[in-house]
Amino acid sequence: MPTIKDRPVGVVGAGRVGTALGLALVRAGYDLVGITARSDASRQRAADVLPDIPLVDLPTIAKSAGIILLSVTDDAIGPVATELAESAHLQPGQIVMHVSGACGLTVLAPATDVGAVPLAIHPAMTFSGLATDADNLAGLAYAITARPDDRPLAEELVRDLAGVPVWIADEDRTLYHAALVLGANNLITLLAAAMDALAAAGVPDPGFVLAPLVRTSLENALRHGDQALTGPVRRADTGTIDAHVRALRDRAPELLPAYLQFGLVTATRARRAALNEVDRLDEVVALLEARAAEANGDAGR
Numbered sequence: 089m090p091t092i093k094d095r096p097v098g099v100v101g102a103g104r105v106g107t108a109l110g111l112a113l114v115r116a117g118y119d120l121v122g123i124t125a126r127s128d129a130s131r132q133r134a135a136d137v138l139p140d141i142p143l144v145d146l147p148t149i150a151k152s153a154g155i156i157l158l159s160v161t162d163d164a165i166g167p168v169a170t171e172l173a174e175s176a177h178l179q180p181g182q183i184v185m186h187v188s189g190a191c192g193l194t195v196l197a198p199a200t201d202v203g204a205v206p207l208a209i210h211p212a213m214t215f216s217g218l219a220t221d222a223d224n225l226a227g228l229a230y231a232i233t234a235r236p237d238d239r240p241l242a243e244e245l246v247r248d249l250a251g252v253p254v255w256i257a258d259e260d261r262t263l264y265h266a267a268l269v270l271g272a273n274n275l276i277t278l279l280a281a282a283m284d285a286l287a288a289a290g291v292p293d294p295g296f297v298l299a300p301l302v303r304t305s306l307e308n309a310l311r312h313g314d315q316a317l318t319g320p321v322r323r324a325d326t327g328t329i330d331a332h333v334r335a336l337r338d339r340a341p342e343l344l345p346a347y348l349q350f351g352l353v354t355a356t357r358a359r360r361a362a363l364n365e366v367d368r369l370d371e372v373v374a375l376l377e378a379r380a381a382e383a384n385g386d387a388g389r
């Protein structure tokens with residue numbers, strides 16, 4: 089019986105994801121017939137990660153691949169789908185898939201209109217361009233959006249990558265991705281900022297100090313959500329919070345807006361989750377709102 093693995097794969101875009109997923113597909117036994125690369129950086133990435141895979145153009149991929157994997161930037165998916173559709177090489181039944189978390193199937197409409205099978209399959213992982221990116225893919229959630237009849241194809245592909253399918257409705261995809269950005273991308277900024285503040289406080293190795301605290305907080309939060317919260321907001325220690333605000337205003341003013349806004353979100357969630365007496369958490373919210381208004385007033389002056 090034919091399987092999805094019998095279809096040759098062509099990758100459009102030798103970026104961080106395209107090269108890592110291309111390598112993962114080769115390791116999973118797929119036949120990678122070619123990859124496109126326009127810039128020197130992409131050509132070099134393809135040569136480094138996929139040295140045996142030919143660099144080809146889009147029409148060649150349209151002619152020879154049964155699975156066309158668009159790993160271009162989100163904004164380029166629509167134009168590339170249009171280019172494919174207009175190439176006159178696309179055949180009904182060819183899979184055209186993208187790996188964006190934020191986009192659904194609509195962006196692939198030009199290809200769908202000429203008979204292609206549209207799939208949106210987002211690996212919930214960060215790809216930073218390291219040689220090890222392809223090693224991190226097993227056991228991941230892959231957020232799939234597919235038409236009902238195409239679900240088995242998408243599921244087979246994800247299972248071949250040792251991934252776990254998670255079904256996301258087309259209309260929920262942007263919210264799904266916003267949630268990942270909130271939790272994962274913002275974490276990088278938050279930790280980088282915290283390390284800067286620790287360095288300003290004279291800590292020689294901020295990562296060493298933060299690592300056990302952050303790792304345990306992360307595990308606790310993933311397991312218990314808001315109930316994992318500790319710290320001055322949960323305790324409603326308004327004196328400590330106010331001292332933090334003064335210290336940040338004096339020593340790291342660029343971090344104050346994030347501290348205040350994050351504190352407000354934390355206090356509001358703590359109140360909703362009944363992590364302390366409502367009156368005491370109301371005091372925390374009032375303090376943070378007052379300090380935020382003062383900071384905005386300072387900024388507006």
Ligand SMILES: NC(=O)c1ccc[n+]([C@@H]2O[C@H](COP(=O)([O-])OP(=O)(O)OC[C@H]3O[C@@H](n4cnc5c(N)ncnc54)[C@H](OP(=O)(O)O)[C@@H]3O)[C@@H](O)[C@H]2O)c1
Nearest residue numbers: 101102103104105125126127130159160161164188214215
């Ligand atoms: N990075 C992540 O952590 C991550 C995680 C999951 C999903 N994704 C998704 O994966 C996709 C690719 O992201 P990325 O991080 O791999 O981006 P990237 O490293 O910037 O790579 C994008 C690639 O797309 C190519 N490209 C852009 N416009 C093109 C066009 N019109 N025609 C042909 N090629 C074009 C670029 O080629 P040239 O350099 O030759 O111009 C480049 O090789 C996006 O949809 C993103 O949302 C990213």
